[in-house]
Amino acid sequence: MYRRIHEALVHNPPLDNYDVFKEGKVQSFFESQQAIIALCTYLQELLKNIEDLDEKQLQEEFFKLLQISLWGNKCDLSFSAGEDNFQKASPLKSLDNLKPFILVDDMEGIWSVLINSKKRRTSKDVTRVDIVLDNAGYELITDLVLADFLLSSKLVTEIHFHGKCIPWYVSDTTKQDFNWTIKQLQSANNRWMSRCGMNWEGNIKKGVLVYHDHMFWTLPHEFCSMAQVAADLYAELQKSHLIIFKGDLNYRKLTGDRKWEFTVPFHQALNKFHPAPLCSLRTLKSDVQVGLKPGQGDQLVTSEPDWMICGKYGVVQFDASL
Template sequence: MSPEFTPSSTPFKPLTAARDGSNFTYESLHNRVPHILTDVINDFYASIQKSTSPAAISEGKALTSQLSQLKHEMVTDKVLSPLDDDKVGDIDVWNHWLGLYFPTATWYTTPFLTWETYLYRRIASIFKRSEHWSRHDFFAMKKEATFKASMVAVAKLCSRVDALTRDSLADSENKTKMHLAFVEMLQASLWGNQTDLSMFPDLNSEALEEMQARISSGENNSKIVANDTDRIWKIVSQLQGGRIDIVLDNSGFELLQDVLLAHWLVSLGYAQKVVFHSKRIPWYVSDVTNEDFFWLVRAAQTPSLIGTKGMATEDEAALVSLGNQWSQFLADGTWEVKDELFWTGPYGFRYLPTEGKDVWDNELIKADLVIFKGDLNYRKLIYDLEWPISTPFVDALGDIATDPRAPAIVALRTSKCDTITGVDPDRAKELFAKQKDWMYSGQYGVIQLSPGRWQGV
C-alpha cells in the first residue's frame, strides 16, 4: 500500500458534507439518507404490527427506539460510536478501523463513504443482535415489491435474451455478431444499475417500467461517458471456458440483467464458471443478499407465484425456461453465489490484497475477469475523493490493478455520487455545461477496464 494513502490520509480530499449545504454529500446526509432510515422505521413498525408474538412485538418496539436513536445521532452530528458485537464476525474489524482512522469523527466531518457504510452496518447490527428479528431483512418488502410490479417487462426481457442467445449459438462463428451481442448484454447490465432503491426510494412501478424501457431500447447508451467495451470484448472473446466473477449491487431488475449477462456468457462458452458475490447482511436498501438471488431464480421458474397478469404466453415460457436453466447452473456448480464479509466491511477495495486477502487470494485472482457492479462498488474501488476527473481509472485502483496476478477488473456504474475518474476533460466540460448534476443524477454511466494480467488489450 502506498504510504500516502490510508483511509484517513488520501492524496485528494474526500467527499464530506459541505457546511453551506452546497454539495450532494450534504444533500444525502441531510435529506436523502434520513428519509431512507425513516422508511426503515416505518416499514419495520408495520412488520411488528403483523406479529402474533408478544415477545417479538415488545422486542420490535425496542429495536424501533434504537433505530430512532441512530437517526437522532446522524441528524445532530454526533461522533460515530463503536458498533456492538452482533456475532456476524466483522465487528472487531469495524471498531479497530473506526478507532484507528476516525476516532473523533462526526457524521458531517466524516467522509461520505465512511458514514454511509457505517450507517448500514449499524442498522444491520441492531437487528442481528435481537432474538426475534435477527433474520429480518428490513428492505425485503421494498425489493420484492418493485420486482413484482415489473414482471411483464421482466418476462419480455427474458424472452429477448433467450432469442438473442439462441441466435448467437446458431451463428457463433460470426465474430461481428458475437461482438454486437456482447455489447448489448454488457450495456444492459450497466443500465440496470439505474434501478437503485437507495438513490430512488420512492420509485413507483410506472417509473420503473419507463426506466426499463429505456434500458432495453439502448436509448441511454450515448450517456456512457467512459467506454472500454471493445477492450473488454478482446479479453472475453479469447476466453474458452474461463471464469468470470460479478460483484453484485442491486437486487431485482439490476440483478436480472446481471444474471442474463452470465447466462449469455455461459451459454456461448466464454465462461465455464460464474461466481456471484452477494452481501451477507441487508445493505444499501436494495443490494443483493443470497436470499434475494435465489428468490429471483424461483420467481423465474414459477412466475405464477408472483403474478403473470398481462404477460404474453411466449414471454412466460421463456422466463420459466431460463429459470430452470439457472437452477441447474446453480445445482451443478456452473454458477456459485458467495457472500464474503469483506463486501460489507469498512475498507475500500484497494485493500483487498491485505485486509481482504482471503477474497483476493482464494477467489478473485482465480477469475479471468471480475465485474464490479454499481455506484457503491465503484466508490469503494476508487474511494470517494475529489479526483481530477481525467485521472486514469487504473491509477485510482491501487494494488488491485498492479498486482501481477490481478484479473481484468471491469466497472459498470451509473454515477450517483460526485466522484469519477477516466473521463476526457473536454467531455466533462461539455457535461457540466449541459447538466450540473450529471455526476450524481444516475443518468450517466461508465464501462471501465483495468486489464490486470491481460496487459496489451
C-alpha cells in the same frame, strides 16, 4: 447505519434473519415484470440459435447485454430514497437512445479478454468471470441474463456472483434475494421467465453458477486494501479472468472515493488493486469520476451541473494491466 440496523435485529430473535428492506425489493421486482419478461424472452430466443452466431454477431449480442446490465443499475432503492424506481419499458428498445450517455466505453477491451480466453482454452481449461453484484430485483435479472449468455455462448465456463452477507443500501443483493429471485422466475406464469429460472437453477446445481458472500463487501475499506484486510477474498478474485463490478458504491470503493481530476486514468485511481482484469459498469450517482477525456468533465459541469449524481450517465471502464 446499515450495520446498526442489522445489529439491532441480530440481538432480537426471532427477528435476527429478518430483512427490513425485503418488502421494497419484492415490490420493485414485481413492478418491473414487463421489462423482465421482455428480457427473458429475448434471451431464450437468442439461445435457440446461439451456436450459429459468428464472432461478430456474438460480439454485438454481448455489447447489447452488457449495456442492459449497465442501465439496470439505474434501479436503486437507496438512490430513490425508497420511492418507486423500477424498469417499466422493454430495456432493449432504449439502448440506442442511451448510447450517447455512456461517458467512457471500454466494451471492446472487455470483449478482447473474453474472446481471446475462449480461443486459447483447451477442453480442460476453466474460463471464469466474477460479477460483484449491486441491486436485487430487475438489475439482478440483467446480470443473470448476461451470465447465461456468457455460459451458453461458451465465452466462459464459470460465473461467480458476489453479494452482500447482510441487508445493505436498501436494495443490494443478499443470498436470500438471489435464491428468492430464481425461485420466483421458476414459478412465474410466463414460460420464458420460468425457463430462465429453471436453467439458472440447473447451472447452480452443476456448479457453473456460484454465489459467494463475504463481510468485506459491507466494511468501509476501499478495495486497494483488500489484499491485506481480506486476503481470502482477494485470492478468490485472482482466480478470475475478468471481474465485473456493478454500481456506484463499488466504483467509489474502486477509486477510493476521492475527488480526482476527471482525466486521471482509471488504472491510477485503482491504486494497485488488480486481482485480475476488471471493469466497472456504473450509472453515476455520486461525485467521483475518472478516466474522462480532456474537457469532457468541464463541458458536463457547464451544461448539466448535477451530471455526476443524477443517474442519467453511465460508464463501462476497463483495466487490463497488472
